[in-house]
Amino acid sequence: xxxxxxxxxxxxxxxxxxxxxxxxxxxxxxxxxxxxxxxxxxxxxxxxxxxxxxxxxxxxxxxxxxxxxxxxxxxxxxxxxxxxxxxxxxxxxxxxxxxxxxxxxxxxxxxxxxxxxxxxxxxxxxxxxxxxxxxxxxxxxxxxxxxxxxxxxxxxxxxxxxxxxxxxxxxxxxxxxxxxxxxxxxxxxxxxxxxxx
Numbered sequence: 003x004x005x006x007x008x009x010x011x012x013x014x015x016x017x018x019x020x021x022x023x024x025x026x027x028x029x030x031x032x033x034x035x036x037x038x039x040x041x042x043x044x045x046x047x048x049x050x051x052x053x054x055x056x057x058x059x060x061x062x063x064x065x066x067x068x069x070x071x072x073x074x075x076x077x078x079x080x081x082x083x084x085x086x087x088x089x090x091x092x093x094x095x096x097x098x099x100x101x102x103x104x105x106x107x108x109x110x111x112x113x114x115x116x117x118x119x120x121x122x123x124x125x126x127x128x129x130x131x132x133x134x135x136x137x138x139x140x141x142x143x144x145x146x147x148x149x150x151x152x153x154x155x156x157x158x159x160x161x162x163x164x165x166x167x168x169x170x171x172x173x174x175x176x177x178x179x180x181x182x183x184x185x186x187x188x189x190x191x192x193x194x195x196x197x198x199x
Contacts (some may be wrong), residue, residue, distance in 0.1 A: 008129075008198055010034055011082035012043045015089040015100025019047075022135035022172040022181040023090045029187040030086065030133060030167075033194025041194075042082075044075060046099035051075070053102040060109035062123075072106045079110065084129040084164060084197070087151065091136035094146040104154060121158060130161035131197065132168075133190065135181060139170025167193050 012031060017023035031041045049071035060066050065073045079085065087104075089096040111123040132151045136143050148166060156163045167189055173180025181187060 006038065006198060008039045008083040009081055010039050010041045010084045010086060010197075011078055012041060012086040012088055012133075013046065013100065013103055014043060015046045015087070015103060016092065016097035017047075017090045017135070018179070020179070021090070022169065022179045023088055023133070025179065025181050026133050026135055026167070026169055026186060026190045027086075027088050029190035030088075030194040033191040034197060035194075037195045037198065039194075039198070042078065044078070046097075046103060049075065051099065051103045051106060053098075054105035054108050062111065062113050064109070066106060066109040072103070072109075076110060079107075079128075080126060082128060084131065085161070086131045086133060087155065088133040089135075089147075091134055091143070091147060094143075095150055096134070096147050107159060118160075121160070125159045125161075128159075128161045129164045130155050131164045131193075132166040133193075134166070135169045135172045135186070137170075137172060137175045143170050144168045164197050165193065 012027055014023060014027050027043060031043060034041050051072045052068055052070050057067065087100055089100045107125060111125055114124040117123060134144060134147055155161050169181060169186035171184055
């Protein structure tokens with residue numbers, strides 16, 4: 003089991019403390035841990051990460067000048083095999099906290115003299131996955147968030163997609179979390195358990 007053990011970093015970008023996203027993250031983590039992986043969950047509610055300033059001071063190999071949690075998270079990013087981006091759906095895409103977290107990957111970019119089409123630099127090669135919860139579940143509910151994930155994380159950063167769990171129909175945003183009335187917690191557990199099978 004040990005040689006197949008992976009370091010999984012789950013970055014939770016918002017939601018209520020025991021809301022739909024938190025519950026889905028816990029189910030995923032339980033499945034992954036039972037499969038023998040090491041899981042660490044980072045909440046962006048507890049770790050402030052501001053958006054990129056575009057100041058370019060970090061080019062290349064220097065830390066970001068902003069004094070928040072991101073520089074402390076860099077070693078965790080670098081030592082992880084898989085980064086799971088977990089977010090409630092806010093205004094049809096991922097939360098601003100998670101967007102800010104992804105923007106700050108800019109400071110871990112390395113120079114690439116001959117980057118592939120559409121890229122300017124290279125990033126560490128990681129596996130990635132997406133967990134999203136949403137109140138409704140129409141055919142277009144997840145179009146924006148999956149498109150952003152595909153373009154920014156998979157195509158641009160060059161991460162390897164291990165799958166997406168799009169948990170729609172989790173109840174009215176003004177009421178209590180309703181994810182426990184769906185199959186999504188069981189799906190999250192199975193997703194975590196089988197992600198490296």
